[in-house]
Amino acid sequence: MPLNAYLNFDGNTREVALFYAEVFGLEEPVIQTFGSMPADPNYPLPPEAQDRVMHTFLNIGGSMLMFSDTFPGMPYQQGTNHFSLALVLDDENAIRDAFHKLKVGGSVMMELQEVPWSKVYGSLTDKYGISWQFSLVSEQA
Template sequence: MTLRLNPYLVLDGNAREAIRFYEKALDAQVIGIQTFGEMPENPEFPLPAEAKDRIAHALLKVGETDLMFSDTFPGQPLQKGNHVTICITTNDTLKSKKF
């Protein structure tokens, strides 16, 4: 069984800057970046222009660790203490049901 804990950082519009920093400082490899503007459109929820370039999800590889990022959606406050979460992943389906 594999069990991993991966940090997920939520930033207030500066995730792209943080990604560039960690890329240089930790020799991280950018695996993927998706902006809110690249996500499929939902006619019932039009995307505001200021959201289009914000990071919806990004994944960096730092050694054997996955480091994930996203920006808050415009208008959603970034509350101190809530901007770091831990993503728990496992390849054990029985174990994953406990989470």
């Protein structure tokens, strides 16, 4: 059973998901908005919720990364140290490419370098406040 990360944003999920699709060379994701769901007359949808993303996902290296916007009026607090996403691949070029694309507008905590557990490891926080770790799978691991 897979464990999937689910990221919530406050109205800019579409931008985030499209950015990550570009970074990882994926097709644009199918995006379901709150307004695209069948209407329930008992719970009318506020106009400001119509275009917010209810759900979308990307398959990155065999793992599903899911996204949604918060519903208008719901609390939202951007956190940079509550979780990180770890990209662990056996393709050094793919790691380097993603790292360099994600660091634009973000902040690098550790440039890609050799560490005891990986020939290539690094970490950064992207321009959306998401913390990332990158690690090249070694034959010794």
